[in-house]
Amino acid sequence: MSGSNEVNLNESKMVVPLNTWVLISTFKLAYNLLRHPDGTFDRYLDEFLDRKVPANAKPVDGVFSFDVIIDRGTNLLCRIYRPTKGDEPPPNIIELEKPVDSEVVPVIIFFHGGSFAHSSVNSAIYDTLCRRLASTCKAVLVSVNYRRAPENRYPCAYDDGWAALNWVNSQTWLESKDSKVRIYLSGDSSGGNIVHHVALRAVESGVQVLGNILLNPMFGGQERTGSEERLDGKYFVSIQVRDWYWRAFLPEGEDRDHPACNPFGPRGKSLEGVKFPKSLVVVAGLDLIQDWQVAYFEGLKKAGQDAKLLYLEQATIGFYLLPNNNHFHTVMDEISKFVSSN
Amino acid sequence: MLPYESAASAGNAFILSSSTVGKPEIDDLLSGAGYKVRSSDLRHVAQRLERLETAMLNSSSNQLSFLASDTVLYNPSDLSSWVDSLLSEFSQTSQPLPSLPSDLSELILPNPVALDNSNIDPPTHQQLQSISFQQQQQNQAVVVTAVEEDSAIRLVHMLMTCAESVQRGELPLAGSLIGDMQALLTRVNTGCGIGKVAGYFIDALSRRIFPLANPYAGGSSTAAYENEILYHHFYEACPYLKFAHFTANQAILEAFDGQDCVHVVDFNLMHGLQWPALIQALALRPGGPPLLKLTGIGPPSPDGRDSLREIGLRLAELARSVNVHFAFRGVAASRLEDVKSWMLQVNPKEAVAVNSIMQLHKLLGSDPDRNSPIDSVLNWIRNLHPKIVTVVEQESNHNQPAFLHRFTEALYYYSTMVDSLEACALQPEKALAGMHIQREICNVVSCEGSARLERHEPLAKWRGRLIAAGFRPLHLGSNAFKQASMLLTLFSAEGYSVQENEGCLTLGWHSRPLIAASAWQAVPDADGNSPSSLGLPNGTQ
Numbered sequence: 001m002s003g004s005n006e007v008n009l010n011e012s013k014m015v016v017p018l019n020t021w022v023l024i025s026t027f028k029l030a031y032n033l034l035r036h037p038d039g040t041f042d043r044y045l046d047e048f049l050d051r052k053v054p055a056n057a058k059p060v061d062g063v064f065s066f067d068v069i070i071d072r073g074t075n076l077l078c079r080i081y082r083p084t085k086g087d088e089p090p091p092n093i094i095e096l097e098k099p100v101d102s103e104v105v106p107v108i109i110f111f112h113g114g115s116f117a118h119s120s121v122n123s124a125i126y127d128t129l130c131r132r133l134a135s136t137c138k139a140v141l142v143s144v145n146y147r148r149a150p151e152n153r154y155p156c157a158y159d160d161g162w163a164a165l166n167w168v169n170s171q172t173w174l175e176s177k178d179s180k181v182r183i184y185l186s187g188d189s190s191g192g193n194i195v196h197h198v199a200l201r202a203v204e205s206g207v208q209v210l211g212n213i214l215l216n217p218m219f220g221g222q223e224r225t226g227s228e229e230r231l232d233g234k235y236f237v238s239i240q241v242r243d244w245y246w247r248a249f250l251p252e253g254e255d256r257d258h259p260a261c262n263p264f265g266p267r268g269k270s271l272e273g274v275k276f277p278k279s280l281v282v283v284a285g286l287d288l289i290q291d292w293q294v295a296y297f298e299g300l301k302k303a304g305q306d307a308k309l310l311y312l313e314q315a316t317i318g319f320y321l322l323p324n325n326n327h328f329h330t331v332m333d334e335i336s337k338f339v340s341s342n
Numbered sequence: 343m344l345p346y347e348s349a350a351s352a353g354n355a356f357i358l359s360s361s362t363v364g365k366p367e368i369d370d371l372l373s374g375a376g377y378k379v380r381s382s383d384l385r386h387v388a389q390r391l392e393r394l395e396t397a398m399l400n401s402s403s404n405q406l407s408f409l410a411s412d413t414v415l416y417n418p419s420d421l422s423s424w425v426d427s428l429l430s431e432f433s434q435t436s437q438p439l440p441s442l443p444s445d446l447s448e449l450i451l452p453n454p455v456a457l458d459n460s461n462i463d464p465p466t467h468q469q470l471q472s473i474s475f476q477q478q479q480q481n482q483a484v485v486v487t488a489v490e491e492d493s494a495i496r497l498v499h500m501l502m503t504c505a506e507s508v509q510r511g512e513l514p515l516a517g518s519l520i521g522d523m524q525a526l527l528t529r530v531n532t533g534c535g536i537g538k539v540a541g542y543f544i545d546a547l548s549r550r551i552f553p554l555a556n557p558y559a560g561g562s563s564t565a566a567y568e569n570e571i572l573y574h575h576f577y578e579a580c581p582y583l584k585f586a587h588f589t590a591n592q593a594i595l596e597a598f599d600g601q602d603c604v605h606v607v608d609f610n611l612m613h614g615l616q617w618p619a620l621i622q623a624l625a626l627r628p629g630g631p632p633l634l635k636l637t638g639i640g641p642p643s644p645d646g647r648d649s650l651r652e653i654g655l656r657l658a659e660l661a662r663s664v665n666v667h668f669a670f671r672g673v674a675a676s677r678l679e680d681v682k683s684w685m686l687q688v689n690p691k692e693a694v695a696v697n698s699i700m701q702l703h704k705l706l707g708s709d710p711d712r713n714s715p716i717d718s719v720l721n722w723i724r725n726l727h728p729k730i731v732t733v734v735e736q737e738s739n740h741n742q743p744a745f746l747h748r749f750t751e752a753l754y755y756y757s758t759m760v761d762s763l764e765a766c767a768l769q770p771e772k773a774l775a776g777m778h779i780q781r782e783i784c785n786v787v788s789c790e791g792s793a794r795l796e797r798h799e800p801l802a803k804w805r806g807r808l809i810a811a812g813f814r815p816l817h818l819g820s821n822a823f824k825q826a827s828m829l830l831t832l833f834s835a836e837g838y839s840v841q842e843n844e845g846c847l848t849l850g851w852h853s854r855p856l857i858a859a860s861a862w863q864a865v866p867d868a869d870g871n872s873p874s875s876l877g878l879p880n881g882t883q
Contacts, residue, residue: 019369019379021388022387022388022391026377029395030418033409033410033413036403042410045410048414048418051376051419322375323371
């Protein structure tokens with residue numbers, strides 16, 4: 001497939017609903033315009049093309065949202081989603097951070113995807129996804145607007161994730177009845193990658209994270225794997241494009257065996273003996289980087305960690321963006337179970 | 343924000359539906375993602391996305407960066423038009439240029455024929471988009487037209503950028519832009535509309551930037567001969583020259599009322615197209631025709647022919663046939679400033695009319711150290727004490743000192759003129775008229791100094807100059823207006839308009855005047871002083 005100028009688009013059209021196909025193809029096309037061969041990125045056009053929605057303190061489908069700046073030094077913003085209870089009236093501004101009043105309230109910190117370069121907390125696709133997660137899991141969801149590449153390379157996104165974790169941990173209104181904040185880390189694509197690295201820091205600093213949810217997490221490595229060669233260009237993604245994003249995120253001159261990209265690779269660290277959070281790793285069977293995602297799962301298992309792999313054979317990237325397929329519902333159920341089992 | 347209505351869903355996941363529940367045809371899920379698409383349009387959008395993908399794969403990075411910069415012109419939420427608009431950036435068809443005769447000298451002079459026009463769509467846009475397309479507006483053609491139109495608009499942007507870099511002296515950049523534009527030109531219909539004009543301007547810029555021998559500097563005698571042929575076809579293809587002639591003739595006729603000996607000095611005889619009508623009008627004058635002398639100025643002819651004399655003989659033939667006493671004199675001069683009034687042999691008892699159809703602007707280029715030719719020429723004209731001076735000029739400012747301003751002005755002017763030319767159905771008149779315009783454009787854009795003859799200035803500036811030179815305006819009367827309007831009815835193409843402008847007449851295409859006609863008389867000296875000692879205010883040279 002590599003080197004050919006033909007794009008075999010018929011295959012991807014057969015495995016996803018038409019509106020999903022249109023959505024992901026639109027992103028793919030728009031993103032093609034934004035990446036320059038010299039590594040620069042058209043940020044203005046990216047922001048222009050991104051469909052955005054504001055926060056809404058009026059509950060919609062039982063969830064309301066509001067934005068908070070959690071670190072004025074870096075202007076780090078989070079969008080917080082809270083489910084309402086039954087006939088509760090909409091909160092006014094002083095009630096936004098009213099203490100959660102259940103026994104156990106999961107607080108899910110969410111890192112959106114976009115290959116480290118695209119999207120924001122107010123991107124329509126992620127705002128919608130977060131609402132669904134908050135609602136399904138009956139959890140407070142904190143979506144983190146981390147700094148993006150190529151303007152902000154490694155480790156900015158991880159620093160921001162770590163800052164968000166500490167902030168959440170310090171919010172008394174987020175404490176469950178036992179005065180602990182029950183934190184889960186979640187994310188898709190680059191967000192999944194951030195989950196792992198923030199969890200690492202949490203473990204090293206003694207901050208408790210109850211679980212990691214990685215949805216199609218973005219990992220990679222120098223070598224080319226079978227899935228990369230088999231699926232290059234077939235289901236919306238190509239190796240060339242993946243490489244560009246790594247080059248934009250990793251420090252200049254680094255290759256894809258950098259531990260940020262390849263945590264259990266030749267330069268990685270084993271997690272043997274580390275009290276790492278339990279992990280749910282969701283892999284789409286038509287994602288060309290699945291070999292790296294499965295390798296991540298196996299790396300966790302080899303180090304004796306509690307990890308579950310949810311391998312969805314016929315799923316492509318972005319399947320979780322629209323609720324029009326079985327994989328979507330399967331995953332939502334799994335996540336819901338995952339955060340309620342403690 | 344309005345509360346959303348929730349809809350039933352499969353399983354236990356929520357589905358956010360859009361607030362446009364009343365319009366079921368909008369895809370709910372994509373709406374939640376920020377895109378408004380009708381479900382019925384999904385297939386079409388998908389198909390467009392596929393084609394865009396292929397088109398982008400086959401593009402250069404230059405083309406992609408243009409696409410990227412133009413993407414902000416389209417609303418990304420309206421996915422259906424967004425993909426259509428992006429796709430239109432990739433043009434798909436281009437037509438070959440109309441075939442032109444290979445040897446101009448083989449052309450016989452065409453007879454004046456009434457134009458026959460049908461199925462012409464009048465243009466509906468403003469300014470640069472006032473280019474009409476002759477294709478029928480079918481569904482397919484609409485997409486193709488949109489394709490070409492947007493590529494053509496992009497061409498115009500590039501032209502401006504190129505002109506700007508020329509102005510700044512960044513010739514390598516300008517040169518590379520020429521290459522890009524020529525590539526883009528292959529994807530645009532250069533047979534008509536914006537594509538045609540863009541082609542002319544790209545050619546002109548290219549001659550300016552790449553130092554080849556420039557054949558449009560004017561002056562060579564074969565060029566003069568070709569110019570005459572192109573001029574004649576321009577006369578036939580559109581009404582501008584006819585308007586100039588009729589309007590001037592009407593004014594001359596009125597000025598010669600009651601005069602028995604009249605002398606017309608024509609600054610550019612060409613094929614003498616203006617004069618048969620005047621001769622016939624004088625023949626029909628109540629009280630009988632005067633004695634008519636015509637002095638025709640023109641470039642020297644090549645090959646030892648005396649083309650001025652040949653034209654004179656033909657006019658004499660015509661005059662004899664209508665019983666008008668007629669005498670002709672030819673004055674060969676390659677530049678108007680080389681003509682001295684003694685060459686015209688004006689008799690003090692004659693009523694003199696000086697007729698300048700698009701000639702005075704050629705005198706505006708000058709060496710700043712010497713008297714500008716326009717001043718000396720206006721001076722000797724005045725010293726002839728003419729009964730009337732008829733002046734017709736292009737109504738545009740192509741003589742500004744800054745290249746970019748000239749370029750921009752010329753682009754708008756000639757776009758409008760070429761647009762009006764679309765109405766002509768006659769070939770080869772239309773094609774050769776196009777070449778005539780092309781040569782003018784080349785002179786405006788690619789020449790400088792004494793080679794740049796086409797230094798058009800607008801009526802307001804000419805008024806200033808002529809008044810300062812000691813002339814006063816004569817109002818072109820209602821007869822002239824009627825004559826001009828009647829002329830327009832011969833052209834069934836809607837779009838031409840005659841306007842009156844403080845006693846002068848303009849002919850234009852839609853609301854844009856392109857040609858201005860005015861008439862003047864020398865202000866008599868109160869104390870007999872020669873006007874040449876007057877200090878004259880300067881326009882730009």
